[in-house]
Amino acid sequence: MNAVGPALAAVGGLAVAGALAGGLAPARVRPLAAGLCTAGLGAAGVVAGAAALGGARYGVWLPGLLPLAGVRLAVDPLSGLFMAVTGAVTVAVAVYGVGYASPGGGMHGGRGPGDEDAAGSAGGRHAGSDAHEPRDALAAGGGDHGVRSRGAQAVGPVFAGAMVLVPAAGSVSTFLLLWELMALASLLLVLAEHRERPTVRSAGLWYAVMTHLGLVLLLVGLALFAARAGGESFAALRAGAGGMPAGVRGTVFVMTALAFTSKAGLAPLHAWLPRAHPEAPSHVSALMSAAMVNLGVYGLLRVGFDLLGGGPAWWWLLLMGAGALSAVYGILQAAMASDLKRLLAYSTSENLGLVVLGTGAAGLFRAAGDRPLAALALAAALLHVVNHAAFKALLFCAAGSVLRATGLRDLDRLGGLRARMPVTAGLFALGALGAVALPPGNGFVSEWLLLQALVHGLAVPGAAAAVVLPVAVAVIALSAGLAAAVFVKALGVGFFARPRSAGAGRAVESPPAMLAGMALLAACCAALALVPGALGPALTRAVRAAGVGTEKPLADGELGVHLAHTSAALHPLWVALALVAGTAAVAGLARLPARRRARRRDARLWDCGGGAPTARMAYTATSFAEPLQRVFDDVLAPEQDVDVTPVRESAYLVERVRFQRLVPDRIEHRLYRPLLAAVSGLADRARGLGGGSVHLYLGYGLFGLVAVLAALVVGW
């Protein structure tokens, strides 16, 4: 008996307890009770995951829990990795969520982007009135809607529990059940603030439709798989996969891969992500962006590598293509975004793109027979999953703090938060360091590993590898460079300089519970950045469980990262120490001549002799992104509109200039709009079929039945 079973039972139990607490507890203790249960179930998830990563395997069939199929759980190190990551994120975010749902803060009246316009353009005019009123109203009302409502508090633990349990599923029915539970719970949470902002409703609609289309694909794909394999437990699928014809295997892979990449937020099936993640309450955004999207990757690995047992190169080239597309497209859209949470959501799309790129490379190497390299690529991808979870949860939580303190998500109206929210600003900076993939951040380690795998992969024979791998290396380099611009923008424009709106000027630091949750995540980021080698054995076991390679991708017993099969090594701890020493030396040297200079004089800021510079003159997110937008003009196709109104007396005197620029999601415009138009056109035409006559409907039934029977007779 190992720790996995009791820990999983604790996850289930605490999820139910949390739901009850969230639904029944009085409003005052509701967030605390639900949050404690959620944190507890996260901790249990970490315990189960760590035990599984330590080598414990666990399997159980509980026929009484569900009619017909029963619940089947099977845990191996691959599930363990994803359970541990989800659990760890859940613990930190649950602690954060207790503070987030506590009364106070500027956001809880739910002033959405629409109201911000008024507050921002009017400058200090409504400084006294525009935020206090909703805040007080809510503090008094106890919050029957929004994040503090019964519904949202009850669904939170269920969502977290379902996420932790998805990787433990051991049969198709259990997997789909938990998957759908996770999707529905997250949908309800996305909709938590639907009364405050109309945009939430459309985001919820997009999310609901896309996630259920994904479910349909998954259902059909896995049902086909189970029917051909002759059993629905994962063990039966694994056994039956070998004997299936290539066409069926390919169909199963493509259908499930579409569903899983959509869940992971990969372009072109990403459209829900930049809508739903920003509109959800921030702790939910953190859970979705740092934990839920990972499960799409888990599904790809489980079905593609483990259950189907790998496949031909074209499967993996498809994945690499989708990964590369979303890596570049995601980060480009993030570079254009001026909504902080939307920016983070697009960056999720980018990072998961990199992960899937690594996964595809692993499959490609495996198909070419180079197991050690495949193991390395997969280890890099998995490490990036872990790193991304840590820094993205931290970034979303910090963005949530900003939103709560200022009521703003729009970077153009933020600014000056470093002085007003120093802890949050520092934590955001730490997360951003991880996200830009530069040393000494944690994202650097996994992207470096990924690059190592791809560069060494050039030795793999085949024309596809020779073309695809150099392009993939270029994609990673480009996305890393753009990521630096994105996060310099987010940090510099959002937190430095002066506040550009009344809301940002009033910001105060978040309550201790939120800071504690973020500090946990920051500690994870720092540990991952400094001693990534500690994860080596766990990664090896997870890669082995995925059936990709039995070799160790990383050498054991190192604090740094040491590739087992090549001479490459990286010691982030030394890199960090060298950076600290270098910075200290430069700072010391710069002080030396300054000490000798005796005469110092105070002078006012040089403002070209005019008035003092105002916050309106500072760089905004839009102006910071403008040069990049010019460079990628052809790709982004921004829509720009300048509207000049002259005064009545003369055409040469200008009264008003209106400037508007939109950078629309181009994939969405080109792919989704026509599709939606076609669907609604079809639906309009189908309306004619429903004439209202009972005889007609009976006729339809008859013809339908005959058609199905005829198809069965002919086709089967």
Next chain:
Amino acid sequence: MGGLLRKIRGTGRVAEAAPPRPEADPLPAARELGGSVQVRCVDAGSCNGCEIEIGNAFGPVYDAERYGVRLVASPRHADVALVTGPVTRNMAEPLRRTVAAMPQPAIVVAVGDCALDCGEFAGGYGVEGSVVDMVSVDVSVPGCPPEPAAIVTALRTLTGR
């Protein structure tokens, strides 16, 4: 490119031969500068005649830079403010701020009759006063407009070269 090179070769050097070094002793403040003087021009409301002559002083013919004078783009970089014109109402405060923004020792050179006593524009409705009324002037260059040679000579008293 070839055309440009040919032009340069064909034109040759047009700078006039350097006149002898001015007799006057350099200002005590200017001695600290060690012969390298950074200049910021401030147009406090001139008719631009003085600016044209300053431009010529730094052009190829008079070539003030060979005596160690250089134009810079910010008072923060400058040792000397070269001020022209009567000081208009809108420029009075910016002029004071510009001089205050310069590192010590800050030297002010007033160029043109307007700068010294408002010249043509004395009594104009938008004129606040002469440069001398606004900031303490160290060197004056009279003339309407002064000749480039006079401007160069004044600057040479600062560089001592």
